[in-house]
């Protein structure tokens with residue numbers, strides 16, 4: 001039987017940051033309770049937990065909000081791999097940095113290209129209203 005990593009969803013619990021390994025059949029989705037605070041543990045993805053603790057935490061956050069995990073985590077705001085807090089910020093970075101064309105010439109982004117960020121910004125704002 002495989003091991004699964006579980007996390008305590010309670011922010012104030014000592015087990016919140018620790019992953020708790022539980023073994024069960026792949027066909028089962030048993031509920032485990034936290035030894036410390038008795039909260040129902042949420043299942044994490046062990047690979048994410050090991051490589052990227054912040055992603056694992058985000059995963060837990062998503063589970064708490066009831067987001068479906070089959071939907072991949074939302075794209076992190078970024079511009080050419082540089083992560084930003086918001087898409088609005090990503091747009092500003094894009095405006096400042098410009099881009100490099102495949103032939104190696106650097107240039108400023110056109111308004112049309114910058115407008116692609118607006119879609120994300122709009123989504124972001126909508127998500128905040130919820």
Ligand SMILES: [Zn+2]
Nearest residue numbers: 008013034037
């Ligand atoms: Zn706990």
